[in-house]
Amino acid sequence: MSKQIQVSGLDAYYGGHKAIEDVSMTIEPRSITAFIGPSGCGKSTFLRTLNRMHEVIPGARVEGKVLLDGEDLYASTVEPVSVRRMIGMVFQRPNPFPTMSIYENVAAGLRLNGRVAKSELDGIVETSLKGANLWNEVKDRLNKPGAGLSGGQQQRLCIARAIAVQPQVLLMDEPCSALDPISTLAIEDLMAKLKDDYTIVIVTHNMQQAARVSDRTAFFNLTAQGKPGKVVEMDETSRMFTNPTEKATEDYITGRFG
């Protein structure tokens, strides 16, 4: 299921404002890639270009190439909706559909994709909730509202909803920033498990989290105030945190700025 993403020469704009410039990188399958960097340097913008969510914002556009296992996601023949199905996303604030039950939250994407037999749906809901390490906590209340779960449980419900449609890539934009430390650890454990099957990309402000969970890390920075963000350096996480090549990376990870 897991696929490689290759990005080359990518710029992203909001109207006339260029938010990121000339980003090129390879994101490996069955691994976790972390994006770190100071506020406003374009990490979330870049993440959203990977599944064509960026262009949903009026006036926003992308130049450059994003290939998923060699397939150009921005080719004129490609439907953005199919890209978003292949490349799922989990947001900063857990956002279950508030009026839907736990079961319906997980089933929602599958129902959009067409008719699925009830028995098959039951199986996929169970597998997805197990995959998100939530099944044991909710199996006796699947028909209760998703909004009634704790924040950490809601985030795992959103992960279950994302994996129910069997994406190839999971993008996570600060998925733990609204969670307490115990729920954060639960999500980190879950990510470690999910990387056996998915390509995972996470934006995080938490250096320890990047160091704990990711295999590779990209450090983004602004070239100057008001200028676009760029990737300063990308490498194995262990090397980025012990022996980065660039001084700006070292300054950032040691807390000297950002």
Ligand SMILES: Nc1ncnc2c1ncn2[C@@H]1O[C@H](COP(=O)(O)OP(=O)(O)OP(=O)(O)O)[C@@H](O)[C@H]1O
């Ligand atoms: N919807 C938007 N409309 C216009 N400009 C935007 C929009 N979203 C982000 N930007 C601008 O794009 C630049 C990059 O923002 P982005 O949110 O991608 O950075 P970030 O590194 O993820 O920041 P943070 O760590 O604070 O979330 C910023 O200058 C920001 O003001």
